[in-house]
Amino acid sequence: MQFVLPRLQSVIGQKPRCYFREFWALKDVSLEIKKGETVGIIGRNGSGKSTLLQMICGTLNPTFGKVQTNGRVAALLELGSGFNPEFTGRENVYLNAAILGLSQDEIKARFDEITAFADIGDFLEQPVKSYSSGMVVRLAFAVQAMVDPDILVVDEALAVGDEKFQRKCFARLEQLKARGASILFVSHSAPTVIELCDRAFLLDSGVRLLHGKPSDVVRAYQKLLYAPTEEHRQLIQDYCAVDEAGEVARSDSVAENDLEPAKGALASFDPGLVPETTTVYPVQGAEILSIAILDQESRIVNVLHPNEAYQVQMTGRFLKDFSGVYFGVHIRSISGAVITGQRHPEEGSHIENVRAGTSFRIRFSFRMALFTGAYFIGAGIWSTEDPNCAHRIIDALMFRLSHTDKSGSFGYVDLMSSEPSLEWAEA
Incomplete structure (x- = not known):
């Protein structure tokens, strides 16, 4: 039809009609991949x-x-x-x-x-x-x-x-x-x-x-x-x-926390540990107001000690009625790999009938069995309803594990329960 009718319409003096809708699966896509990449x-x-x-x-x-x-x-x-x-x-x-x-x-x-x-x-x-x-x-x-x-x-x-x-x-x-x-x-x-x-x-x-x-x-x-x-x-x-x-833009910073950072000579808070990769998702029915790492005395910290217990606290509010709600928090490495995470309630369970105007505060507990280095924390609110991502912040916080004594472990997580046992036998 497109091949014949427009030609006939031109011959008889009519404006040729278009009988198709143009669609480009790819348009002006250019990339170069190097050897070994x-x-x-x-x-x-x-x-x-x-x-x-x-x-x-x-x-x-x-x-x-x-x-x-x-x-x-x-x-x-x-x-x-x-x-x-x-x-x-x-x-x-x-x-x-x-x-x-x-x-x-x-x-x-x-x-x-x-x-x-x-x-x-x-x-x-x-x-x-x-x-x-x-x-x-x-x-x-x-x-x-x-x-x-x-x-x-x-x-x-x-x-x-x-x-x-x-x-x-x-x-x-x-x-x-x-x-x-x-x-x-x-x-x-x-x-x-x-x-x-x-x-x-x-x-x-x-x-x-x-x-x-x-x-x-x-x-x-x-x-x-x-x-x-x-x-x-x-x-x-x-x-x-x-x-x-030629570069990826950085996103907005997370909202100010409602707690005070640790202070004093023994403080474990470094104001210079601010992530440059924070990504704040659109608010779609709920809003995260603050995310913080708390020590045993409920002080905000971001310089942590290996194998100590800490809590990641998230506060916020719901702007609309929701059902099937669950919360989550994760820890990422510098490369962006998820080291660990938690959700509440557990997999397969949800919180029903959350009303608009409801505020929340939730704390996740972690034992920092990580090695010396920098890590990032993100959190979110999800629902089985639409929109399923009510709000989420990636790389909301940055924290560092303080120096550890010499260890025989390596990687991200120290799972060693005791020193290795070595036995020798004569050949």
Whole structure:
């Protein structure tokens, strides 16, 4: 219709009509991924993430512009993409590896390694159509990751599978990264993007909004995700302006606390510990008025001592009636990874019939079994109703663990219960 009728209308002197609505899955999106770099791509459903990855892999061609890749590209875009459901797992390994450019001799040399990684047992000789979704992704990831690609593209596939297999996948990604492979990673898991990636890009409605440090981009994405309609457009404009400037803007600071900080010679409060990454979500029916860390004497502190007990206090008020309410607080590392968190009531339970005008004060207790370093605290109010995020503040507070004596532990958390016991035996 669009091909014929407008031409006929022009011939008879009428204004040609448009019988279609123009839609761009991606528009003016430009990015460059360096060798050995791991890049996260985040955004809401329909933002163009999967389309971008398919163009990078060559399964889609751009209408305008170009995509240039150097080296062997392996992709895990959809469960079992590239698998023939009628073929056995063994046959699909050979088929998929051949598509990736491996010769028969190369496939034979790596076959045992691939099947050992997939670990699907006798199902290797069964048709793929009889596999569970978890088994399909295990085999698909094993083939793609074990061929040593120069570029590995992963689109949400690692969300499938048990914890042991997911850890094995991430360990393999770390190996590929150490060997110089470039990894493009799409995920809705913010901690995974922050921990795994060197940089992150935020897409929305086919447009690149922001790029930079994963922790900064994730915070911006979360704020956009929960923003009311009237604030959404303004956030997009702000992010695009920031993206052109090449850095992620910092958000508003949290409201003043209603308690006094600790004072005196033995005080454990450092006024210089102020986070620059505080992100305040829109108020949507409830408002957090203050967040503070309290010691045993109910003083505000931010220089804490290892293995001592502290409380994180949050106060606020409800501006509308809510049901299905629960509160949460979390502690993040400098990289943005969630170290630990608590919610009240416990998982599966909620607080019903909270009335507008109700104020609250809630305290979460923590034993700081952390190592020396800086950490960040955020908190929020959620509901099973809409909007489900009534209010949230990320990186509301920054605190530091004071110096500890020499320890045999390392990482974030000290779980040592006693000194290691060593025994020697003569050879």
